[in-house]
Amino acid sequence: MDFKSSDTLREGPRIPGPRSEDHLPDTVKAAVKVVIVGGFGVGKTTMVGSVSEIRPLTTEETMTQAGIGVDDNYGSETKTATTVAMDFGRISITEELVLYLFGTPGQERFWFLWNGLFEGALGAVVLIDTRRLEVSFDVIGRLEERGVPFVIANNAFPDGPRYPADELRQALDLDPHVPIIECDARRRASSRDVLMTLMRYLHELALARV
Structure with missing residues (x-):
């Protein structure tokens, strides 16, 4: 099942109870x-929504004129909602083994929330x-400062330029061992491949420390 948008689910005034598929298997x-991080509008909410097997929790709010001149929405001019706290999926x-996914807000003015979201994270996408x-530079720097292992997922937008992995690695100033994978955050299978790449990378790092 693919996730076509990052619109917040609205259930009306009644708060629904948990569905059977939301219960953790015995x-x-x-x-x-795992945390899903990146700049504003890169597809974090979409990835969590596309891959989550439970109904994803989102904290999106409608974008207003108050964000003009504050939020950089270049490349996301049609985006009408933004994450203000976190996205959550499983x-x-x-x-x-299950992964709990926490998507971070992309705008710099909400980055003070990141510290709490990073606590206990084994790895990041x-x-x-x-x-x-350029919106990824500070994101990567924060992960490196906290010592959180991460992989790079290039969300391939239709009008985005294509670069070889070596050029991306150089542009982002990455260590040679950090995995880079192309993905389509709207597609469940593609997003799952990204998470599996992260799990394999974490396993390799664990073996190297033995």
Whole structure:
């Protein structure tokens, strides 16, 4: 199932109870916290929504004129809502392992929330937009400062320029071992591939420390 937009789900005045598919399976023995980070409008809410097996929690608010001159929406001019706290979803990797996904707000004025979202995170996905690579620099820097391992997911927008992985690595000043993968955040299978790449990378790092 693909996720076509990042619109907040609206259920009306009645608060629905948990669905059967929202319950954590009894077979689960381990859970891992993963953060989805990136600049404004790169597709974080879309990725969480596309891959989550439960109804995703979003904290989107309608964008207003108050953000003009404050939020950089270049490349996302048609975007009408923005995450102001976090997105949350869950995906089972195996019957025994689940990932809890936390999407961070992209605008710099909400970055004070990141510290709490990073607490306990085993790894991160950095979503990038090749039309605006510069919005990823501070994001990557913050992860490196906190020592959070991450992979780069190039969310391939139709009008975005294409660059070889080596050029992206150089432009983002990445270590040679950091994985770079292309993805379409709207597609469940593509987003799941990104998370599997992160899990394999974390496994490699764990083996290297043994």
